[in-house]
Amino acid sequence: MAESTCPKCDCHSFEMVESTPKNAAWRYIFVQCASCGAVVGVADFINNGGALTKIGQRLGIDVT
Numbered sequence: 001m002a003e004s005t006c007p008k009c010d011c012h013s014f015e016m017v018e019s020t021p022k023n024a025a026w027r028y029i030f031v032q033c034a035s036c037g038a039v040v041g042v043a044d045f046i047n048n049g050g051a052l053t054k055i056g057q058r059l060g061i062d063v064t
Contacts, residue, residue, distance in 0.1 A: 011035035018045060 003012055013034035020027045031041035056063040
């Protein structure tokens with residue numbers, strides 16, 4: 001299996017960092033190289049699926 005590699009510095013270690021980009025209304029999680037900080041992925045800060053499941057349960061909707 002291939003090992004994930006930073007496209008900028010060839011490092012194999014990554015970290016997740018919470019950030020609010022300039023002029024953004026929401027926070028995001030950036031997956032970035034632990035060595036040089038190059039961003040290789042972005043995810044929503046909130047687990048939208050989990051939040052919608054909780055809302056559905058409160059409304060009495062079968063979410064299974």
